[in-house]
Amino acid sequence: MPILLVQIALVIILVxxxxxxxxxxxxxxxxxxxxxxxxxxxxxxxWLLLGID
Structure with a gap:
């Protein structure tokens, strides 16, 4: 659940x-x-959303 919230937040930040x-x-x-x-x-x-290392 927290990972999904962070991903949603990252999408909002990107948009x-x-x-x-x-x-x-x-x-x-x-x-x-x-x-x-x-x-x-x-x-x-x-970068954080895609998890590029």
């Missing part, structure tokens, strides 16, 4: 990071530090 990245690119002058941060959060959550 939110992707959504925020897309929103930042729709702005005429995006905050590049925020874009890079959201991309890195998405990469880390995907």
């Amino acid at each position: 939110r990071a992707a959504f925020q990245t897309i929103r930042h690119f729709q702005i005429s002058q995006p905050n590049w530090l925020e874009v890079i941060f959201q991309i890195s959060v998405g990469i880390v959550s995907l």
Whole structure:
């Protein structure tokens, strides 16, 4: 049960990071530090979700 909850949380984090990245690119002058941060959060959550060692 806890593993399933963590996986659901990681999927939510990944989706939110992707959504925020897309929103930042729709702005005429995006905050590049925020874009890079959201991309890195998405990469880390995907890495943990897939269990890549």
